[in-house]
Each structure stands twice: as structure tokens, then as C-alpha cells.
Amino acid sequence: MISVECFGSSSLGNCYRLKSSVNGDEILVDIGLPFKVIQRACRYNFMHLNGILITHQHGDHSRSVSDWLQLGHKVYMTKDTAQAVHALDARTWIEIIPKKTFKVGIFTVLPFELEHDVPNVGFLITDGEEKLLYITDTYYCRYTFKDVDHILVECNHSYEILKNRVYDDELSKQRMERLVKSHFALENVIKFLQSMDLSKCKDIHLIHLSNENSNEAEFKKAVQAATGKLVIVHQEKG
Numbered sequence: 001m002i003s004v005e006c007f008g009s010s011s012l013g014n015c016y017r018l019k020s021s022v023n024g025d026e027i028l029v030d031i032g033l034p035f036k037v038i039q040r041a042c043r044y045n046f047m048h049l050n051g052i053l054i055t056h057q058h059g060d061h062s063r064s065v066s067d068w069l070q071l072g073h074k075v076y077m078t079k080d081t082a083q084a085v086h087a088l089d090a091r092t093w094i095e096i097i098p099k100k101t102f103k104v105g106i107f108t109v110l111p112f113e114l115e116h117d118v119p120n121v122g123f124l125i126t127d128g129e130e131k132l133l134y135i136t137d138t139y140y141c142r143y144t145f146k147d148v149d150h151i152l153v154e155c156n157h158s159y160e161i162l163k164n165r166v167y168d169d170e171l172s173k174q175r176m177e178r179l180v181k182s183h184f185a186l187e188n189v190i191k192f193l194q195s196m197d198l199s200k201c202k203d204i205h206l207i208h209l210s211n212e213n214s215n216e217a218e219f220k221k222a223v224q225a226a227t228g229k230l231v232i233v234h235q236e237k238g
């Protein structure tokens, strides 16, 4: 079994810890919070931490990368990301190549490309017992997945809220266009989830909600109604 802990989920910072009940191995996915905040959230215990996965270069996903590398933790990221976060010279960064699986402790990780304004990857992660899908900072996902037990998916905004805010002059048209070309809208998240066979899925975690352009209760209700699954919303803690 894979359990999920959320230490932060917003444009202020994203960080999740996954733990396998098979042998207690742990990985961190995205480290977009100050090092001290993650250390405290982990209770200063990294005995079971096998490695860290970073999706892309933006600060809300990579903020503390240099601290982790300095301490000799293995940090997995694409070359584009490593270059952007100045990690190419570090001893313990490991290159991710989309569609090439790799092992981190008990976990097998399949990275795949997403659609953002910089190179970005999502992850399909298994501990041999369960499969977990992690997708954030993308306006669309060209792949579909099956037999997934847990889904963590960005649900940043809804077209409806964006349109209303542009109409009310609270949001510029340019900003709206940037958002719909870089982040996942509720309407597209629902289409994406409905394209999948969810028969094994136990829970759907909605992550990276925008402060101004989302509605926690309504997003939860809409995804629950569309999928019939348990929906957990992770609001900002960053």
C-alpha cells in the first residue's frame, strides 16, 4: 500500500511524502517549500527516505533542491530541470528521461511528459502492491492510465470562475490565457478522469488549487459526482 502525506499544495509550495507499507520506504515528490518546513513536517527523520522526485523547475516545486543535494540526498529530475535549478554539478542528482522507468527503493517510477510552460513530467509510481498517479502543472494530459489505486491531480481553476473574474475585471484576459495554457482546469480534469478505467481507484486527491480561481467545496462535489470516488482536496499549507 502507498500512503500519501501532503506538506503543501498551492502556488506557494508543493511537497508530498509517499510511504510504502511493504517495507516502510519513503520518497518525496516535489520539494517546493523551504527546507526547514519540510524537515519539520518529516519530524527530522529521513532514515527511510530513498529519494526525491522533482517534476519541473518552478520554485513552488523545487525551492529547497540545493539543501537536499548538499546533504547528499538523491534527487531525480530531467536535465532541463537540473540545468534550470543549477544542479548539474551536484553529485547526487539523477537524470529522469520521460518514459524510462527507474527504481527508488521499493518504488518503480514511470515518468511521462506533461504540458506546461516549461518542461515538466508526471509520475506513475508503484510499490509492487499499489499504483499512484501524480500529475500537476499541466493543462492537458495526452496519456491515459489504468489500474491506478490513488490519483493526485492538479485542479487549479475552473473555466467558469476564470470567465466570471474576467467579466468582473478582477482578472486580465492575458492572465486567463496563460492559466488555461499551463494549469489543469476542473472541466479538463473531469474529462481526463472519465477517460480512465477507475475501477481500482480508491481515492482522488485534488492538488494545487488556485487561491482566487477555485472553489474547494464545488470542485470536490463535481469530481465526486463525475467519478463516484472518494475525493480529498488538499488546500494550501505552504
Ligand SMILES: [Zn+2]
Residues within 6 Å of the ligand: 010, 011, 058, 060, 061, 137, 208
Ligand atoms: Zn506549480
Ligand SMILES: [Zn+2]
Residues within 6 Å of the ligand: 056, 058, 116, 137
Ligand atoms: Zn509550474
